[in-house]
Amino acid sequence: MKIAVLNGSPKGEISITVQYIKFIQKKFPQHELKLINVAHDIIKLEKDDARFHEVIDEVRKSDGVIWAFPLYIFLVCSQYKRFIEMITGKGAQDAFAGKYATVLSTSVHFFDNTAHNYMHGICDDLDMKYVEPFSADMDDIMIDNMRRILLKWADNFFQAIENKAPTLKFFAPVVHNKFNYEPGKGAGKVDTGGLKIRVLADITDGKSNLAKMVQHFSESFKGDIQVVRAGDVKMRGGCLGCMECAFDNICVYQGKDDFVDYFNAGRDADVTIFAGEIVDRFFSARMKMFWDRSFFNGHIPTSVDKQVGFILSGPLSQVANLQEIINALPQIGGGNLAGVVTDECADSAQIDKLLEAFAAKCIDNARSIYMLPRTFLGVGGHKIFRDQIWARLSFPFTADYRYYEEHGLFDFPQQDARYLEYGKQMTEMIKDPKMKEMVRKMLKTEILKGYAKMVETK
Ligand SMILES: Cc1cc2nc3c(=O)[nH]c(=O)nc-3n(C[C@H](O)[C@H](O)[C@H](O)COP(=O)(O)O)c2cc1C
Incomplete structure (x- = not known):
């Protein structure tokens, strides 16, 4: 059998995930696992249409697809997400439709569930036949029993293809409405009181609902707020996964593009708003790049006692997985979810009101340092990071270790x-x-x- 392995590691073949694929290949020589470095080669695939279609042809010729990737911040890395967007953008869905698919991820299990849900949703959207995934801890390959299970899992996948096993869809298609938001004039009543509000807005079309929502939100304030358009922050590419930042939080791109300056300029924001459109089942790949690139800061929380909110254009109520991510993201950063506004109600006057109330709430929350208790997402997430940084990630993430020690984040129950x-x-x-x-x-x-x-x- 011929299996197309779409490698989602920006490191290409110098990847932990790829070792899992190589191990499976070694034990199943009767099958050909064709490794394609889509995340590593994303810039070439974007620029060169012929090259993109070569990849698609490999998928078309295959009996099944393994989406193999490292987990990056709730999801796949931005480069891989971009590739997924290109499948639909370039009309290549037919190469995937009807094919058996599975997912192999490596991670430290920090929100592997949301990444897997996302990929399952994408496979359902592409009309693939999704077979159970394997979420490896990055070191599972070192453990005898896990290697045994990995091989059994791979064999199950091959057999599912051979036996034409029945599969089930889990995720209903996401349906966007065609509503055109017509905002009224912003009331300009909410006094920022000197607080700093910063919006990162992924606006590509000045007439889009998103652009108008951000505009109305801005006009709800008496004073100025800062709106940064994602496209104005020049970035040479997504996070490379090189981990050179781990000792001192210095990114290899520093001085070479705008990201670190953008990030540092937002450190003192009292309220940070992420504004974007739902693209497939998440924000756009470009927005994802912002979150991935902030990994130069390691596992250090960046919104401690700050407010974080979201303005979204798209049917959020249909994407429970994205709701979970939106709930988790502020908590992981040590902040509070100030709120979410979408255009889903398809009623301009109502959206105006929602945005105005949201503006007021952001300020009230920030003023009173209103930090709701964390849920399982934040409490559990903290414990995973704490344990990882204490031991396994203490090297190379020495900057994280210092921060956790200095800020009492090694709060083990033994103490x-x-x-x-x-x-x-x-x-x-x-x-x-x-x-x-x-x-x-x-x-x-x-x-x-x-x-x-x-x-x-x-
Ligand atoms: C930018 C970045 C973000 C990451 N985010 C997560 C995460 O959210 N959850 C997690 O469990 N591991 C995360 N990791 C760890 C990787 O998923 C893990 O080390 C993986 O095995 C790397 O695989 P690779 O060598 O194939 O790229 C992240 C690593 C990087 C570089």
Whole structure:
């Protein structure tokens, strides 16, 4: 069988993910795994139509497709996303339709679920037959049992193709409405009070709903806010995954394009708004490049006690995975989700009101340092980063390690003396069967005491 492996690592063949593919190839010599470096070669594929169609022909000739990629910030890297956008943009969907597909990702499992959901959605959009994916921890290949499972997984995929296994679609197509937003005049009432509001706006058409939404949002304020158009920030390319930034947070592109200056100029923003259109099942590849490139800052949170919001043109209610990312992104950065406004209601007056209320909320939240409790996304995300930076990523991510140490982010439960001591004492106490029965009956009321005391005294 011939399998097209679309490599989503910007590092090309010097990639951890590719080692997984090479291992599978070694163990299944009867199949040909044709590796195509689409993320690494994206600039050439964009410029050279013939080259892009050579890739598509490889897909067309194949019996199945493996989307093999490293996870980059909730998703695939911007270069890979660009390739996915080009499939539809250049009308090459037919090469994928009806083909069996699967996903092999490597990561540290930080939001691998959202990346996998995204790719499954893309495969459903392309009318592919999606077979269960493999989300490898980047070091799984070192573990005997995981290598065994990896090979079984690969074999399952080959067999699914051979046996024409039935598959199920999970994601309904995303349907955009054709509504044209006609904003009223902005009220200009919201006083920024000297707070800095910065909007990164992925506007490509000045007449688009997005452009008009950003305009109306800006006009809701009394003072000026800063709107940066994504296209005005010159970037030579996406994150290369080289990790040369890991020691001192210095990007290899620094001084060679605008990104680091753009990023640094936003560090003191009290409110950051990301404004974009839904392109397939996420923002555009260009917006993704902004998030990927900010990785030069490693795992250091960048919106601590700050507000983050989103203005989106497109049917967000249909893309639950993007909703999850939007919820998670501010929390991971140490910030608070100030809100989201979309044009989905298809009612201009209502969108005006939503944008005006959003502007007011951004300021009110920022003024009162209103930080809602983090959910599982933020709490769990922090624990994964903390554990990784403590041990496995402590090298090469030495800048992260310093930051985590200096800011008390190594908050392991082993350091929680109060609960540890209490747990030990109580466990000792219930060794006595009589005490055990007594304590069992008292649990509900005793546990409540501390909480009730707060209600009484505070
Ligand atoms: C820019 C960048 C972003 C990353 N984002 C994530 C992430 O969000 N979650 C995660 O688990 N790993 C993340 N990683 C780690 C990579 O997914 C992981 O190291 C992967 O195995 C690299 O594979 P490759 O060598 O094939 O490129 C990121 C790495 C880079 C360079």
